[in-house]
Amino acid sequence: MKNPLAVAMILLSLAGTAAAVEPDEMLKDPAQEARAENIGRQLRCPVCKTESIEESDADFTKDLRRVVREQVADGKSDREILDFMHARYGDFILLRPPFKPSTWALWLAPPALLIIGGLFAFFVTRRRPAMVEPAPLTPSEQAALEALK
Numbered sequence: 001m002k003n004p005l006a007v008a009m010i011l012l013s014l015a016g017t018a019a020a021v022e023p024d025e026m027l028k029d030p031a032q033e034a035r036a037e038n039i040g041r042q043l044r045c046p047v048c049k050t051e052s053i054e055e056s057d058a059d060f061t062k063d064l065r066r067v068v069r070e071q072v073a074d075g076k077s078d079r080e081i082l083d084f085m086h087a088r089y090g091d092f093i094l095l096r097p098p099f100k101p102s103t104w105a106l107w108l109a110p111p112a113l114l115i116i117g118g119l120f121a122f123f124v125t126r127r128r129p130a131m132v133e134p135a136p137l138t139p140s141e142q143a144a145l146e147a148l149k
Contacts, residue, residue, distance in 0.1 A: 036072045039081050044095050
């Protein structure tokens with residue numbers, strides 16, 4: 001290893017992205033567990049706000065994962081489970097909320113800001129004066145330059 005500190009930093013950064021699901025929460029059937037994890041990745045942690053319930057280690061989120069896994073085990077479809085969570089917790093629980101008037105700002109603000117920023121950069125760079133060619137060297141400056149070579 002050329003740089004052990006770099007390797008340690010990479011490993012530590014990857015450790016934060018590991019799923020927070022504990023072994024006792026997992027379903028016995030691997031197919032059902034995969035479905036539950038897929039559903040959990042679509043639901044936002046109400047405590048952390050930036051992580052899915054699969055990534056969060058908050059106590060409340062553990063309860064949400066348990067509810068999802070119980071419903072998967074009961075044979076409910078993915079849509080039924082997501083609809084149940086949406087009905088109970090609102091648009092905020094979905095990492096990808098529906099496109100409707102109350103969420104337009106969430107969906108439209110990033111592209112609008114990108115367009116506004118691009119227009120601003122375009123107009124600022126257009127106002128910049130053209131580069132002026134430097135004056136040619138005088139004979140004495142040319143001689144001094146040749147003497148340096």
